[in-house]
Amino acid sequence: MNKKISELIASKYFSFFVTVILFAALYGAGVGMYKGFLKPQVFLNLFIDNAALIVVTVGITFTLLIGGIDLSVGAVLALTCMVLAWLLANTGIPVFAAVLLVLLMGTAFGALQGYLIAKFDLQPFIITLAGMLFCRGLTAVISRETINITNPLFVAMADFRLPIGSGFVSMGVIIAIVALIAAAVVLGFTRFGRNIYALGGSESSASLMGLPVFRTKVSVYTISGFCSALGGIAYSLMMLTGYNLHGMGMEMDAIASTVIGGTLLTGGVGFIPGALFGVLIQGVILTFISFQGTLSAWWTKIVVGALLCVFIIMQAFITEHKSKLTAKSSLEKNS
Amino acid sequence: MEKMKSFTSSSLFLPVVALVVLLVFNGIFVDGFFDIQLTEDGRLFGRIIDILTRSSSLVILSLGMTFVIATSGIDISVGAVVAISAAVVCTLVGGRGDGVAETPMVLAMLASVGIGILCGLWNGLLVAKFKIQAVVATLILMTAGRGIAQLLTEGQIVTVYYPPFASIAGVIPGMPLPTNMFIAIAMVIFVSVVMKKTSIGLFIQSVGINPTAAKYVGINVTLVLFLVYAFSGFCAGVTGLIESSLIRAADANNAGLNMEMDAILAVALGGTLLSGGKFYLGGSVIGAVTIQTLTTTLYALGVSADQLPVVKALAVIAICLIQSRKARDLFDKWKGRHDGEAVADSAKAVNRA
Structure with missing residues (x-):
């Protein structure tokens, strides 16, 4: 029994199970406390409100998987919203061309960051921090005021609702689901996905095995840039503005x-489904706060910070537990 | 020639040159940039004094940041800690309209610096005890810190009307310069004396270069890390005092915003490698003044505060490329190929890099 528990803790999916159970418990508590939680639309709203965050999280998961980090995602998202709003307001180019253009911009920016990181062996933290400052500043250079999106086709896209059961989801949710599935397939079933895991496990081993380290690194940051831009489009669909x-x-x-x-x-x-539940947990906390009515928004920051802390410390313990377990099993084999 | 070479390869070369370039630029384009005047009640004022005064917060923060980076860590929570410290001191002194302090100001100041140290110890606990990467460990406080500050001020901007509170970042009557400049100078002197008289600097360096080796030569790595993060928290606490006194209020959302970036930039500009190891306090101080000069210059040119990061981002990338060994190798290789014909070009490339 003890052995089973210790194997369970060492399993790759332990954190994921904890997350799913936590999500279910939070949602269950919500149902117990407020009747409104039972409505299917409340559940679907979790996706609608967090569509952009889901897409961005998918992108950042790739960079975290190779042991890197991308701090520029929020700023790239803001830049995307701003450029899209500016293009639609000031030029006559069709909506789809504008969308394509901003996607291309985000992708190119991600690729540039990846190139700097991989080519010159710089710390991803500092380069993407600079990228974040750069994009935020550039957004302010384009406009310091809010630009509204009034393009009829884009507004129609934003108003689009896909009925599901008795509820509905928005266009942003469709984008988010497609991104989730695509990312899960790429990570789980392609050679590129295996390369990412290998690179994250140990860069020098991956390099000695002859895996394309440079190419994988650049691609990962490119994907993150693309996802941030895609998240920006989902965000624009929700807000219909570009703002610094x-x-x-x-x-x-x-x-x-x-x-x-x-x-x-x-x-x-x-893996990707875990990231989805991570977003949903934050969404549930926000829903709690809005249902409760008297709690202020800054509680989200504190609760998310505390959760992050608990999970990171749990990770530290799991890693230690695992290394002990492998040491023990190798001892048993030797004797 | 030999002297010239030793100067160009010294760690102070980059920040000093950057500072001189900025000063010359300002001297040419801004009238009366170097003028310093004495008012009747014995105060000095002028643009240079102004820049030095404003850079005192950044100097203090970059002192703490230098040691953290020297241990190959990073502290991105300083901005949030500044906000917490500002919130503590302002709520304790209180926002009473009749200008009476609710708590004695000295106690309030001690409490806010104490909170700063506490935040630093928390970061130290995560980094030293739980062995979490510094970026991630301090990220927690960066996210939650502003929430805590808002909780303390109940989402309001607490304005302090107690007159002596303004003198932390203002002028005490009879003094030629604002108090925060003295605070910064005192802290620089204190740190340099500690570095001279004790071997803690050496310990910090060895932890940064190789923590395992440091442990085997008998250095208490955990204690060193705790000290370093606690000191960074202390610096952030002092900065919180100055920042809140400057505006006589605690603004949980904006106090110390983006200051962590400026402090990291100052340390990197000062020649300390972001990968840890050898550190240069003098470089960091000059780096901080340089960053503040850059900020002031850009404001003078009409760049707004939210557009400023574009320039700073380019500066960060440039400094990283200069520090990067790989970039230097690639450059040497490239130079070897084009030697002679491209000397002029390479000089240009250096400037660009």
Whole structure:
């Protein structure tokens, strides 16, 4: 029995199980306390409100998996919203061309960051921090005021509702679900996905095995840039504005979601469904606060910070437990 | 020539040159930039004094940050800790309109610095005891810190009307310079004396270069890490006092915003490698003044506060590329290939890098 528990703790999915149970418990508590939680729309709203965060989290999961980090996601999201709003307001180019253009911009920015990190062996933390400052500043250079999106086609896209059962979801949710599935397939079933896990496990081993380290690194940051831009489009669909302070602090929310979902910050371990549950847990906490009515918004920051802390410390213990377990099993084999 | 070479390869070369370039630029384009005047009640004022006064917060923060980076860590929570410390001192002194302090100001100040140290100890606990990467460990306080500050001020901006409170970052009558400058100078002197008289600097360096080796030569790595993060928290606490006194209020959302970036930039500009190891306190101090000069110059040119990061981001990347060994190797290789014909070009490339 004891052995089973210790194997369970060492399992790759332990963090994920904890997250799912925590989510279920939080939601169950919500149902117990407020009748409104039972409505299917409340559940679907978790996705609608957090569509952009889900997409961004998918991107940041890739960078965390190789043991890197991308702090620029929130700023790239804001820049995307701003450029899109500016393009639609000031030029006559069609909506789809504008969307394509901003996606391309985010992707190119991610690729540039990846190139700097991989080519010159710089710390991803500092380069993406600079990227964050750069994009935030650039957003303010384009406009310091809010730009509204009034393009009829884009507004129609934002108003689009896909009925599910008695509820509905928005366009942003569809984007988020597609991104989730695509990322899960890439990580789980392709050679590129295996390379990412290998690189996160140990960069020098991956390099000695002849895996394309440079290419993988650049691609990972490119994917993160693309996801941030895609998240920016989901965000624009929800807000219909471009504004300098959009997505402020979103990089922290995204990292927290990924960590809560069981991705190890040292790299090599983690998977996409966990990241989704990480976002949903934060969404439930927000829903709690809005249902409760008297709690203020800053409680979210504190609760998310505390959760992040608990999960990170749990990770530290799991890693230690695992290394003890492997040491023990290798001893048993030898004797 | 030999002297010239030793100067260009010294760690102070980059920040000093950057500072001189900025000063010359200002001297040419801003009228009366170097003028310093004495008012009738014995106060000095002028643009230079102004820059030095404003850089005192950043100097204090970058002192703490230097040691953290020297242990190959990083503390991105300092901005949030500044907000917490500001919130503590302002709520304790209180926002009473009749200008009476609710708690004696000295006690309030001690409490806010104490909170700063506590935050630093928390970071130290996560980094030294739980062995969590510094970026992630301090990220927790960075996220939650502003929430805590808002909780303390109940989401309001607490304005302090107690007159002596303004003198922390203002001028005490009879003094030629604002108090925060003295605080910064005192802390720099204190730190340099501690570095000179004790071997803690050497311990910090050895932890940064190789923690395992440091442990085997008998250095208490956990204690060193705790000390370093606690000191960074202490610096952030003092900065919180100055920042709140400057505006006579605690603004949980904006106090110390982006200050962690400026402090990291100052330390990197000062020649301390972001990968840890050898550190340069003098470089960090000059780096902090340089960053503040850059900020002031850009404000003078009409760049707004939210556009400023574009320039700073480019500066960060440039410094990283200069520090990067790989970039230097690539550059040497490239130079070897093009030697002679491209000397002029390479000089240009250095400037650009």
